[in-house]
Amino acid sequence: xxxxxxxxxxxxxxxxxxxxxxxxxxxxxxxxxxxxxxxxxxxxxxxxxxxxxxxxxxxxxxxxxxxxxxxxxxxxxxxxxxxxxxxxxxxxxxxxxxxxxxxxxxxxxxxxxxxxxxxxxxxxxxxxxxxxxxxxxxxxxxxxxxxxxxxxxxxxxxxxxxxxxxxxxxxxxxxxxxxxxxxxxxxxxxxxxxxxxxxxxxxxxxxxxxxxxxxxxxxxxxxxxxxxxxxxxxxxxxxxxxxxxxxxxxxxxx
Amino acid sequence: xxxxxxxxxxxxxxxxxxxxxxxxxxxxxxxxxxxxxxxxxxxxxxxxxxxxxxxxxxxxxxxxxxxxxxxxxxxxxxxxxxxxxxxxxxxxxxxxxxxxxxxxxxxxxxxxxxxxxxxxxxxxxxxxxxxxxxxxxxxxxxxxxxxxxxxxxxxxxxxxxxxxxxxxxxxxxxxxxxxxxxxxxxxxxxxxxxxxxxxxxxxxxxxxxxxxxxxxxxxxxxxxxxxxxxxxxxxxxxxxxxxxxxxxxxxxxxxxxxxxxxxxxxxxxxxxxxxxxxxxxxxxxxxxxxxxxxxxxxxxxxxxxxxxxxxxxx
Ligand SMILES: Cc1cc2nc3c(=O)[nH]c(=O)nc-3n(C[C@H](O)[C@H](O)[C@H](O)COP(=O)(O)OP(=O)(O)OC[C@H]3O[C@@H](n4cnc5c(N)ncnc54)[C@H](O)[C@@H]3O)c2cc1C
Ligand SMILES: Nc1ncnc2c1ncn2[C@@H]1O[C@H](COP(=O)(O)O)[C@@H](O)[C@H]1O
Numbered sequence: 389x390x391x392x393x394x395x396x397x398x399x400x401x402x403x404x405x406x407x408x409x410x411x412x413x414x415x416x417x418x419x420x421x422x423x424x425x426x427x428x429x430x431x432x433x434x435x436x437x438x439x440x441x442x443x444x445x446x447x448x449x450x451x452x453x454x455x456x457x458x459x460x461x462x463x464x465x466x467x468x469x470x471x472x473x474x475x476x477x478x479x480x481x482x483x484x485x486x487x488x489x490x491x492x493x494x495x496x497x498x499x500x501x502x503x504x505x506x507x508x509x510x511x512x513x514x515x516x517x518x519x520x521x522x523x524x525x526x527x528x529x530x531x532x533x534x535x536x537x538x539x540x541x542x543x544x545x546x547x548x549x550x551x552x553x554x555x556x557x558x559x560x561x562x563x564x565x566x567x568x569x570x571x572x573x574x575x576x577x578x579x580x581x582x583x584x585x586x587x588x589x590x591x592x593x594x595x596x597x598x599x600x601x602x603x604x605x606x607x608x609x610x611x612x613x614x615x616x617x618x619x620x621x622x623x624x625x626x627x628x629x630x631x632x633x634x635x636x637x638x639x640x641x642x
Numbered sequence: 643x644x645x646x647x648x649x650x651x652x653x654x655x656x657x658x659x660x661x662x663x664x665x666x667x668x669x670x671x672x673x674x675x676x677x678x679x680x681x682x683x684x685x686x687x688x689x690x691x692x693x694x695x696x697x698x699x700x701x702x703x704x705x706x707x708x709x710x711x712x713x714x715x716x717x718x719x720x721x722x723x724x725x726x727x728x729x730x731x732x733x734x735x736x737x738x739x740x741x742x743x744x745x746x747x748x749x750x751x752x753x754x755x756x757x758x759x760x761x762x763x764x765x766x767x768x769x770x771x772x773x774x775x776x777x778x779x780x781x782x783x784x785x786x787x788x789x790x791x792x793x794x795x796x797x798x799x800x801x802x803x804x805x806x807x808x809x810x811x812x813x814x815x816x817x818x819x820x821x822x823x824x825x826x827x828x829x830x831x832x833x834x835x836x837x838x839x840x841x842x843x844x845x846x847x848x849x850x851x852x853x854x855x856x857x858x859x860x861x862x863x864x865x866x867x868x869x870x871x872x873x874x875x876x877x878x879x880x881x882x883x884x885x886x887x888x889x890x891x892x893x894x895x896x897x898x899x900x901x902x903x904x905x906x907x908x909x910x911x912x913x914x915x916x917x918x919x920x921x922x923x924x925x926x927x928x929x930x931x932x933x934x935x936x937x938x939x940x941x942x943x944x945x946x947x948x949x950x951x952x953x954x955x956x
Pocket of ligand 2: 458516
């Protein structure tokens with residue numbers, strides 16, 4: 389079984405963005421970029437399907453392909469995935485923000501060419517916070533989907549997926565080929581070892597462009613303004629629980 | 643312009659998020675219909691018909707819609723969109739699961755987590771864990787939005803919209819429901835609660851989490867939430883997680899106990915009206931946004947707080 393893992397290069401989750409003073413967007417210059425944490429969880433799960441572990445039989449996956457749509461530097465993000473254990477990478481080179489619908493269309497083209505049995509994506513990119521691409525890809529392919537996965541069990545041409553839903557946990561069966569998106573509790577990604585980081589340098593990355601797939605990536609939505617959220621006037625402290633209750637009364641809570 | 647609001651419900655109860663989405667929809671258009679998709683969900687359709695400002699309720703009722711899984715929802719809603727200019731889904735796990743499928747089938751981009759409607763085609767939504775807000779113009783012929791219900795006031799009651807039963811596409815579908823483990827609680831639901839008490843990594847164990855938080859929540863009539871760290875460590879179930887990638891809450895009172903205040907957590911609670919933080923580290927970032935901070939060990943502070951609340955007759 390071949391597993392495809394789409395990964396996104398995003399601002400490192402430890403960092404806070406700055407909004408440009410002229411309201412034209414956020415300033416990412418000179419900030420550390422990393423693999424989207426949910427994508428890292430997706431790569432880890434796919435690699436466990438190959439190596440065995442995390443409840444998966446060894447060789448459940450035969451090949452793990454990481455694909456990223458982004459600038460030239462997204463090659464580094466793909467190298468991260470290769471160091472975790474993906475076998476090869478595909479970079480679809482695109483400058484600027486590519487909207488989830490266009491990403492899904494490019495990924496559909498990659499799926500048509502690669503024919504994986506399973507595509508594991510992150511549930512959400514922590515920059516645009518869209519939470520869309522996996523579901524859109526599933527629709528474009530007419531595949532079943534299991535989003536927000538905290539457990540995946542492969543059996544009999546199916547995946548039994550436990551999903552983190554608002555009320556608790558829900559388990560569904562999806563027929564393969566299928567789309568799964570990861571939630572935080574699916575696994576804890578490993579730290580790539582030095583030898584594996586070295587090995588990753590030799591693994592192949594295929595470079596394509598949206599034109600190769602005939603996909604139009606021009607944006608559908610127009611961002612007219614970017615602002616910082618209103619600042620809260622926090623910072624006030626009290627010394628005792630009695631004072632705290634007093635403040636709550638003042639604030640009209642009781 | 644006609645707008646379809648997809649109702650949030652569990653087949654027996656209509657969730658307040660629906661009323662809030664109607665408010666968002668009414669800011670776009672006067673022609674707002676509500677879709678109730680479910681199984682044995684007649685009570686929900688009846689409740690939706692009572693929301694003020696609703697033109698009609700579409701009621702799709704079939705076993706295949708029992709859990710509102712993404713594929714049957716897509717099959718149901720995509721054809722309906724011939725008659726609508728916009729579909730609004732709640733930004734819940736059910737809404738987030740189905741909406742992008744509908745958008746992709748209609749070949750439109752979706753807007754996620756909308757917090758303000760400026761006009762029929764202009765919306766505000768957060769990005770980067772709420773550290774930036776973007777105003778977006780959506781001039782596509784069909785619009786698909788997920789809406790952060792907490793950002794809108796609920797529409798009132800008193801409507802009497804007609805209920806129209808509609809046909810449900812039969813399938814077959816390539817996904818099947820197996821089972822669910824849903825939390826049962828007598829406390830208010832987290833995203834709708836007026837008060838929330840949340841615990842973090844500091845609580846140290848599931849027993850301690852419940853020993854400390856439950857009585858305080860009961861006293862305040864509050865829902866219980868948690869940080870990711872507390873959920874990851876198994877102190878609290880996943881559906882307690884508040885934050886960028888968990889639930890977004892905006893209660894009148896949010897009490898954070900032993901939570902440091904990482905940006906991912908703040909994203910889920912910083913629109914609360916009054917924020918209280920109890921943390922033993924005076925430099926914890928949570929204090930920067932807390933209206934009332936108490937630098938203390940929760941082991942001492944929470945029992946004292948309980949006693950003071952009792953003294954105050956609460
Ligand atoms: C992709 C991604 C998504 C994420 N999504 C979310 C999300 O949705 N929600 C979320 O919450 N987090 C999320 N996080 C995690 C977030 O970055 C933080 O790691 C997390 O919020 C920390 O939880 P915490 O505050 O409980 O733990 P810590 O940061 O460890 O803080 C514990 C606090 O308790 C205090 N403390 C310790 N002992 C005591 C005591 N006895 N009395 C009083 N105070 C005490 C400490 O001073 C400290 O401030 C996400 C992270 C990533 C990478
Ligand atoms: N530019 C991209 N390249 C590859 N995968 C992506 C890209 N954008 C989004 N994805 C995938 O889709 C998931 C959800 O992203 P989003 O819908 O943008 O929140 C991510 O976790 C990735 O797995």
